Amino acid sequence: MGQSLHHIWTWLAMPRHGLALAVFIIGALGIGALFLGILCSVPARFRKGIVMAVTFIGGLYLSLEFLVPYKNVHTGKYPLTEVMPTVANLEIVIGCFALLLGIWNLFQIHGKTLMKFGKDWYNSAIFFLTFFSIAILGFLRDKGVHGTPEMFSILFSGFLLSLQSTTFSLIAFYIVSAAYRAFRIRSAEAGFMMVAATIIMLALVPVGALLTAWLPETGFLSAFRLERIGYWILTSPNMAAQRAIAFGVAVGALATGLRIWLSLERGSFFDRQL
Amino acid sequence: MNIFTRLQTIDRRVLYLLIALVITVPLLVRPGRHPRVKFNEVRNAYKTISNVPKDKLVIISITWGPGTTAENGPQTEVMMRHLFQRGVKFAVVSWDQAGNELSYEIGKKLEKEMGKKYGVDWVHLGYRVYYPQVVFRGMAQNFQKVMEYDKFHTPLSKLPAVSGVKTSKDIGAVIEITPSGTLELWIAYFNGPYRIPLIYCPTAVMAAEAYPYIDSGQINGMLNGVIGAAQYEALIGMQNAKTDAAATSWALSAAHIFIILLIVVGNLGYLATKRAARGGNGGGR
Numbered sequence: 001m002g003q004s005l006h007h008i009w010t011w012l013a014m015p016r017h018g019l020a021l022a023v024f025i026i027g028a029l030g031i032g033a034l035f036l037g038i039l040c041s042v043p044a045r046f047r048k049g050i051v052m053a054v055t056f057i058g059g060l061y062l063s064l065e066f067l068v069p070y071k072n073v074h075t076g077k078y079p080l081t082e083v084m085p086t087v088a089n090l091e092i093v094i095g096c097f098a099l100l101l102g103i104w105n106l107f108q109i110h111g112k113t114l115m116k117f118g119k120d121w122y123n124s125a126i127f128f129l130t131f132f133s134i135a136i137l138g139f140l141r142d143k144g145v146h147g148t149p150e151m152f153s154i155l156f157s158g159f160l161l162s163l164q165s166t167t168f169s170l171i172a173f174y175i176v177s178a179a180y181r182a183f184r185i186r187s188a189e190a191g192f193m194m195v196a197a198t199i200i201m202l203a204l205v206p207v208g209a210l211l212t213a214w215l216p217e218t219g220f221l222s223a224f225r226l227e228r229i230g231y232w233i234l235t236s237p238n239m240a241a242q243r244a245i246a247f248g249v250a251v252g253a254l255a256t257g258l259r260i261w262l263s264l265e266r267g268s269f270f271d272r273q274l
Numbered sequence: 275m276n277i278f279t280r281l282q283t284i285d286r287r288v289l290y291l292l293i294a295l296v297i298t299v300p301l302l303v304r305p306g307r308h309p310r311v312k313f314n315e316v317r318n319a320y321k322t323i324s325n326v327p328k329d330k331l332v333i334i335s336i337t338w339g340p341g342t343t344a345e346n347g348p349q350t351e352v353m354m355r356h357l358f359q360r361g362v363k364f365a366v367v368s369w370d371q372a373g374n375e376l377s378y379e380i381g382k383k384l385e386k387e388m389g390k391k392y393g394v395d396w397v398h399l400g401y402r403v404y405y406p407q408v409v410f411r412g413m414a415q416n417f418q419k420v421m422e423y424d425k426f427h428t429p430l431s432k433l434p435a436v437s438g439v440k441t442s443k444d445i446g447a448v449i450e451i452t453p454s455g456t457l458e459l460w461i462a463y464f465n466g467p468y469r470i471p472l473i474y475c476p477t478a479v480m481a482a483e484a485y486p487y488i489d490s491g492q493i494n495g496m497l498n499g500v501i502g503a504a505q506y507e508a509l510i511g512m513q514n515a516k517t518d519a520a521a522t523s524w525a526l527s528a529a530h531i532f533i534i535l536l537i538v539v540g541n542l543g544y545l546a547t548k549r550a551a552r553g554g555n556g557g558g559r
Contacts, residue, residue: 015429062408081411085419088412095403142426156375161340164372168341172529176293177286180536184544194541198534204478204501206309207527213310227311239485246486 009086052263059261061087106131134160196233203230278550281543289536296532300525306516308508309501309523315488316505319473319495322447323353326362326471330446331439335460336368336377337452342477343376346451348503348519349475351380353449356510358388358395362446363435367399367421369456374401378425393424393433400425406456410463414442442468447494451475457484461492475502501526 016024039047065080072079110124134155140148185191202208208226215225222228259265326332334353338346357364366381368374378398385392392398399421402409412420417439418430430436438444448470450460457474465472471494474484478499487493497503504519 065411081415084408085412085416088408088420091408092403099403156372160372161343161376164340165343169344172297173290173293176289176529176533176536179533180284180289180540183537183540185541194537198537201530201534204498205527205530206307206311206501206504206523207531209309209311231313234482235485235489238482239489242483243486246483 055263056261059257063261130155130159196237199226200230200233203227203233276550278543278546281539282547284536284539293529293532296528297525300528301521304516304521305524306514306520307524308504308513308515308520312505312509313496313498313502315493315496315498316502316509317495318488319497319502320356320506320509322471322473322494323356323362323449324360326360326446328360328362330362331436331444332357332362332364332446333448334364334366334377335448335450335452335456336366336373337370337450337454337456338376339370339372340376342453344518344522345477345500345503346373346453346475347376347380348500348507348517348522349451349497350377351384352497352503352506352510352519353451353473353475354381354384354396355388356506358384358390359510361395363395365397365399365421365436365439368401369403369406371401374398374425393428394435397430397433397435398425399423406459407463410459414445414464414468417441417444442470445470447471447473449473449475453477453480457487457493461487466492473497 039050042050061080065084068080106127110127112118113121113124114128134152137148137152137155141152183190183194183197185194202211203226208230212225212227215221217225256265323332334350336346336350338350354364354366366377368377381396381398382392384390385396390396400423409420417436421430421436423429424433424436430439442464445468448460448465450456450472452474453476457476460472464470472492473495474487474493475497476484476499478501481496481498481502484493484496488496497506500519500522504517504523507513507515507517507519
């Protein structure tokens with residue numbers, strides 16, 4: 001039985017090209033659609049049960065694999081860990097479906113706006129234009145079509161990268177404005193924070209080291225060099241605070257993880273009719 | 275409006291113009307001088323990479339995109355440069371679509387500059403959908419099965435740099451270059467269980483969170499933003515090279531001093547106004 005399954009899996013996972021690959025992709029999509037169709041036709045109370053069971057089994061496998069590495073005495077291997085590469089591949093496939101879901105969602109929103117010529121419809125038109133041009137040019141470039149690498153580069157480096165970098169770099173302007181307007185010493189705590197921030201800001205850049213370069217590199221006075229004070233702040237008070245935060249976050253994550261695993265989480269899809 | 279009130283209400287457009295100038299000038303002048311001080315975590319990163327056996331693969335994990343190129347770009351470049359210098363093979367894997375292209379361009383640039391060959395000295399595994407926990411565990415068990423192809427769909431078995439990599443035992447170190455908090459995932463699912471050294475290269479704003487892990491030995495070294503990259507460059511013999519990291523470290527110096535000056539000016543105005551208000555009320559109670 002185990003061997004037969006192994007043979008089937010090996011046959012399914014074999015690399016394929018051309019027509020065979022196309023048949024496999026269409027077949028996989030068909031089976032997926034069939035499975036979703038069956039799931040949708042099941043009464044809601046059973047469907048919820050199926051989702052809960054799949055979530056529980058998935059979580060159970062990952063927990064057991066991580067926490068209880070059971071070793072087979074005959075083979076000397078860990079059976080649960082042995083199948084991890086297959087599980088990893090399955091998860092990559094599921095991740096790709098999440099990408100598709102995101103694209104579908106964008107198409108729906110922008111498609112509706114464009115069809116109705118709603119507010120700012122031209123933004124939706126630009127979305128479709130850029131989406132298809134960069135996708136098609138990317139595929140053509142990978143196929144080695146003449147001239148497409150340059151055109152792809154204009155879209156990718158000229159537009160996408162520049163726009164993303166510009167958007168992110170705007171933060172610098174807001175930080176300057178916010179630091180100037182909001183950083184007032186209204187209390188002793190604010191004063192402490194300002195001193196610590198100033199030391200860290202200077203200690204982390206080369207000019208900070210230059211400011212106290214006149215102090216000796218060894219001995220008692222070396223402790224007053226800006227980079228040393230900054231390093232002490234990062235590795236002592238900061239570290240204590242970060243540890244406390246990390247413990248708090250870990251406990252919270254554990255509680256949330258358990259709630260999701262046992263399907264106790266409210267909100268999301270569990271409270272709605274599936 | 276008196277001088278103290280004016281000090282507190284400088285037009286934000288003036289501030290924007292000044293910060294643009296303060297950052298742009300060092301980037302245009304491009305000073306080559308690198309930071310004299312090297313943080314311990316940067317030295318440890320250098321030692322860790324220097325000790326990776328030449329028959330083992332280093333994984334460079336890319337989670338960054340165009341937004342943080344200024345910090346993560348130089349980090350990626352300096353780590354690749356050191357690995358090329360040492361002749362240690364490495365594989366780049368990107369969990370970000372744009373970072374996929376950016377990291378490949380950096381690799382190609384260095385490959386040309388240092389006379390290396392794609393597939394033999396390094397490979398790019400392309401963009402992978404971001405579900406790392408299970409992927410990390412699977413990769414440690416069967417690298418070939420989980421990664422399968424490179425960026426150009428060439429099977430890994432046909433690329434000499436990675437064809438011999440089977441499990442975690444063939445991996446010498448992981449370098450995580452990121453603007454986000456992905457550190458714990460590597461520690462929990464890959465570097466911790468399989469005892470593989472981890473170098474963390476975050477943006478400066480994320481670095482403060484990593485110190486507990488450096489203290490516990492779960493991170494073997496760290497490049498603290500672009501300053502860390504500049505310090506690392508100095509360690510690999512580029513102390514006078516006119517690099518992006520060196521120029522950026524001086525741009526940051528200028529920007530930090532400018533921000534500190536603004537905070538001081540704002541507070542002087544605030545304190546003087548407060549004192550004047552007390553004086554106007556009869557010197558307070």
